[in-house]
Amino acid sequence: MTVVALLSVAPVTEQSMADEVAKAVEALEEYDVGYETNPMGTVIEADSTDELFAAAQAAHEAVDGDRVSTVLKIDDKRTRDAAASEKVEAVEEALGRPASSDR
Amino acid sequence: MTVVALLSVAPVTEQSMADEVAKAVEALEEYDVGYETNPMGTVIEADSTDELFAAAQAAHEAVDGDRVSTVLKIDDKRTRDAAASEKVEAVEEALGRPASSDR
Amino acid sequence: MTVVALLSVAPVTEQSMADEVAKAVEALEEYDVGYETNPMGTVIEADSTDELFAAAQAAHEAVDGDRVSTVLKIDDKRTRDAAASEKVEAVEEALGRPASSDR
Amino acid sequence: MTVVALLSVAPVTEQSMADEVAKAVEALEEYDVGYETNPMGTVIEADSTDELFAAAQAAHEAVDGDRVSTVLKIDDKRTRDAAASEKVEAVEEALGRPASSDR
Numbered sequence: 001m002t003v004v005a006l007l008s009v010a011p012v013t014e015q016s017m018a019d020e021v022a023k024a025v026e027a028l029e030e031y032d033v034g035y036e037t038n039p040m041g042t043v044i045e046a047d048s049t050d051e052l053f054a055a056a057q058a059a060h061e062a063v064d065g066d067r068v069s070t071v072l073k074i075d076d077k078r079t080r081d082a083a084a085s086e087k088v089e090a091v092e093e094a095l096g097r098p099a100s101s102d103r
Numbered sequence: 104m105t106v107v108a109l110l111s112v113a114p115v116t117e118q119s120m121a122d123e124v125a126k127a128v129e130a131l132e133e134y135d136v137g138y139e140t141n142p143m144g145t146v147i148e149a150d151s152t153d154e155l156f157a158a159a160q161a162a163h164e165a166v167d168g169d170r171v172s173t174v175l176k177i178d179d180k181r182t183r184d185a186a187a188s189e190k191v192e193a194v195e196e197a198l199g200r201p202a203s204s205d206r
Numbered sequence: 207m208t209v210v211a212l213l214s215v216a217p218v219t220e221q222s223m224a225d226e227v228a229k230a231v232e233a234l235e236e237y238d239v240g241y242e243t244n245p246m247g248t249v250i251e252a253d254s255t256d257e258l259f260a261a262a263q264a265a266h267e268a269v270d271g272d273r274v275s276t277v278l279k280i281d282d283k284r285t286r287d288a289a290a291s292e293k294v295e296a297v298e299e300a301l302g303r304p305a306s307s308d309r
Numbered sequence: 310m311t312v313v314a315l316l317s318v319a320p321v322t323e324q325s326m327a328d329e330v331a332k333a334v335e336a337l338e339e340y341d342v343g344y345e346t347n348p349m350g351t352v353i354e355a356d357s358t359d360e361l362f363a364a365a366q367a368a369h370e371a372v373d374g375d376r377v378s379t380v381l382k383i384d385d386k387r388t389r390d391a392a393a394s395e396k397v398e399a400v401e402e403a404l405g406r407p408a409s410s411d412r
Contacts, residue, residue: 021400025400075172117321121297125297140306143210273387276385279380281376
């Protein structure tokens with residue numbers, strides 16, 4: 001199986017969050033997951049929910065702050081071994097073009 | 104500290120989801136968390152992120168289905184011991200009325 | 207049809223958010239929606255997506271702040287007229303008990 | 310200002326969702342927004358919340374299905390004109406490397 005997720009971890013602070021978000025991303029390196037950060041979070045792909053939840057918790061804890069806000073959205077396809085990238089490819093095939101704007 | 108979260112676990116199925124959602128709720132009983140289900144998920148309150156992530160993973164795994172969609176949204180107030188209910192009470196105090204419609 | 211959603215609107219600030227969240231809740235009064243605030247957001251129920259999106263946008267805009275973080279999660283059952291409360295009742299029937307902890 | 314969001318629209322169906330997700334992406338073309346689809350949703354960037362909410366609603370309605378599940382997560386930076394891409398660049402500068410795995 002492949003489990004794909006989006007993880008967003010952010011300290012609730014009026015300061016720039018980039019340094020803290022970087023700590024969350026760095027924490028993922030200790031786990032057997034693939035990941036890629038986009039402007040609204042980090043897409044994570046793992047072979048097991050154990051690995052996914054452990055990585056997400058580590059990322060959450062790596063961020064310092066009195067208050068930390070985290071969102072984890074999971075798409076757990078239990079009977080298929082589809083890479084995360086295939087989800088975008090299938091949409092682009094249906095669209096007949098890249099799934100992004102020219103803007 | 105108190106960590107409060109919203110957890111939604113749902114099998115991606117055209118059938119009724121209630122039986123599967125009930126399994127997710129039942130799974131929480133094995134953990135030291137408080138919880139209450141609302142129409143869009145279950146609010147969970149825990150004393151540690153360890154307990155929260157363990158409970159959320161167990162709820163996710165308790166739901167059967169070829170594809171399961173889960174959302175976990177965490178508000179981790181690390182320097183305060185505020186019960187989840189106090190969040191609503193503070194909003195209602197600011198509103199000067201219950202934070203719900205008459206409808 | 208009935209569309210049910212969870213809306214969370216929060217200013218990204220180290221101060222207490224209750225006053226701002228109260229403004230978001232108050233904004234809902236101008237729309238033909240039912241709502242009830244829980245510790246992680248406000249469950250909204252509307253008869254149309256027009257009304258839901260208009261209410262959600264108004265709540266988002268009612269909150270002051272240099273940076274505002276909003277999450278809107280929608281469950282749009284287009285062929286059924288089920289009240290939001292029936293979702294919890296169905297889970298509780300499957301559980302055979304209230305869907306909340308004693309804690 | 311620039312408002313950045315993640316939008317996920319999915320029919321609750323056991324069939325492949327790619328055709329329906331493509332309709333949601335196509336609907337964005339009618340709005341003055343930038344967007345790019347990733348494996349867990351589409352990052353949208355707009356100059357106003359009006360444009361963002363209108364585009365999100367259109368995408369939600371473009372997807373056919375008896376039950377449609379949508380998540381919209383908004384980061385509204387009201388006092389800054391920062392492109393969505395700058396958020397990732399700031400994290401990568403803090404990391405000192407690309408914010409993605411080699412895997």
